[in-house]
Amino acid sequence: MRAALSTLDVARPRDLADALKMMRAAERPTPIAGATDLLVYLNAGTHSGRQFVDLWGLRELSGIRAGREGVRLGALATFSEIREHPVLRRRLPALVAAAAEVGGRQIQNRATVGGNIANASPAGDSLPALMALDAVVHLRSQRGARSLPFAELYRGYRDLAIEPDELITGVEIPYPPRGTVQFFRKVGTRRAQSISKVVMAGVLGLDRKRRVSHVRLAWGSVAPVTLRSTHAEEALQGATPSPEAASRAREALASDISPIDDIRSDRDYRTTVAGNVLLQFLRAADPRFART
Amino acid sequence: MSGRATLSFTVNGKRRRVSVPPMKRLLDVLREECRLPGTKEGCGEGECGACTVLIDGRTVNSCLVPAVQADGATILTVEGLARGPKLTALQQAFVEMGGAQCGICTPGILLSAHELLRRKRGKVPSDPEVREALAGNLCRCTGYQKIVDAVRAAAKSKR
Numbered sequence: 012m013r014a015a016l017s018t019l020d021v022a023r024p025r026d027l028a029d030a031l032k033m034m035r036a037a038e039r040p041t042p043i044a045g046a047t048d049l050l051v052y053l054n055a056g057t058h059s060g061r062q063f064v065d066l067w068g069l070r071e072l073s074g075i076r077a078g079r080e081g082v083r084l085g086a087l088a089t090f091s092e093i094r095e096h097p098v099l100r101r102r103l104p105a106l107v108a109a110a111a112e113v114g115g116r117q118i119q120n121r122a123t124v125g126g127n128i129a130n131a132s133p134a135g136d137s138l139p140a141l142m143a144l145d146a147v148v149h150l151r152s153q154r155g156a157r158s159l160p161f162a163e164l165y166r167g168y169r170d171l172a173i174e175p176d177e178l179i180t181g182v183e184i185p186y187p188p189r190g191t192v193q194f195f196r197k198v199g200t201r202r203a204q205s206i207s208k209v210v211m212a213g214v215l216g217l218d219r220k221r222r223v224s225h226v227r228l229a230w231g232s233v234a235p236v237t238l239r240s241t242h243a244e245e246a247l248q249g250a251t252p253s254p255e256a257a258s259r260a261r262e263a264l265a266s267d268i269s270p271i272d273d274i275r276s277d278r279d280y281r282t283t284v285a286g287n288v289l290l291q292f293l294r295a296a297d298p299r300f301a302r303t
Numbered sequence: 304m305s306g307r308a309t310l311s312f313t314v315n316g317k318r319r320r321v322s323v324p325p326m327k328r329l330l331d332v333l334r335e336e337c338r339l340p341g342t343k344e345g346c347g348e349g350e351c352g353a354c355t356v357l358i359d360g361r362t363v364n365s366c367l368v369p370a371v372q373a374d375g376a377t378i379l380t381v382e383g384l385a386r387g388p389k390l391t392a393l394q395q396a397f398v399e400m401g402g403a404q405c406g407i408c409t410p411g412i413l414l415s416a417h418e419l420l421r422r423k424r425g426k427v428p429s430d431p432e433v434r435e436a437l438a439g440n441l442c443r444c445t446g447y448q449k450i451v452d453a454v455r456a457a458a459k460s461k462r
Binding site for chain 1: 355
């Protein structure tokens with residue numbers, strides 16, 4: 012199988028404009044970022060592409076810019092860069108926590124946020140964090156630029172609302188409202204380097220009357236796509252934190268997710284653990300969710 | 304670029320030029336073209352860390368790096384740690400404390416630990432910090448404790 016690697020073509024663009032031109036080729040080339048997923052597929056013989064465009068090192072797609080309202084991650088921002096960034100550590104701890112649990116250090120040094128999005132695995136660890144943080148994905152092609160709310164990105168299992176000639180150029184993340192609590196929890200076979208059985212990111216804020224005024228609950232590995240549990244969010248929106256409100260959210264969550272049995276886990280386990288993770292988040296966010 | 308790509312990079316302080324298929328794994332380029340077989344292949348899919356090397360000061364799984372992306376890079380493999388017969392403090396600690404048994408994970412673990420010690424800039428990492436830094440390196444012999452002890456001992460000896 013490995014011999015096949017020697018027959019693959021790699022185009023090396025000078026800059027983004029050059030890359031966008033290459034992406035228009037009839038062969039529909041596959042863009043390469045850190046290659047941490049792609050080389051696994053190529054070695055296993057499960058990726059059929061023969062033409063590649065190497066984006067690694069393109070300056071226009073690199074770096075992290077922290078502004079007043081939010082941050083812009085270049086598509087090639089690595090998970091190491093994300094977890095080490097001082098502003099992100101302070102303002103987007105859920106994303107930083109996710110970045111710190113993607114594979115081991117070796118993976119974090121190569122894997123990029125744009126690659127995690129494009130790979131579109133329902134178990135992608137950064138994806139629930141991006142979704143809970145209301146990220147917007149920036150896309151470019153020779154035809155122009157557009158942005159897409161993260162929530163509109165996945166149409167189905169590994170089915171991205173991105174055209175073959177488009178590249179992900181970056182991700183914009185607004186800072187959540189002041190006073191909101193962020194949470195990230197990954198459940199896998201071991202603490203590091205495992206593919207998630209359940210992965211969740213949450214953001215929760217209260218108004219002056221200490222009722223829930225902002226809530227985002229985003230999940231991976233419990234459905235064909237990364238998704239927000241809208242029924243569970245509705246059960247919490249406007250509610251005064253209490254054990255009853257937490258129970259209602261947990262019940263509603265069951266109708267939001269559709270976990271499957273697979274090699275890593277099974278439906279019942281994932282449903283139970285997702286509920287437990289939700290309770291853990293709510294209790295951490297406000298102790299009144301726990302008080303009896 | 305099709306067929307072969309001419310790439311140049313620095314490995315263990317030496318400039319190298321190779322002509323290889325662009326998607327050839329860096330692991331294979333190091334072992335075959337550069338004749339540096341210290342870097343081992345374990346799983347070949349980024350799980351075990353046996354093939355860990357440093358690119359521009361950061362650990363990577365060399366089984367998941369296309370050769371073309373190493374063009375212009377500075378690479379450190381296990382062969383580049385010791386100076387001639389003189390082992391580094393880290394290698395010496397592994398020898399003395401039983402940090403290596405069968406040895407196949409050892410080159411990768413040394414490089415992950417090397418990166419950690421450089422990141423800590425002379426501070427001794429805690430036990431959990433060592434475990435976190437080595438989370439991407441699997442060892443089926445030692446049970447890890449002796450590896451963790453060796454890394455911390457090396458950090459202490461360097462102070």
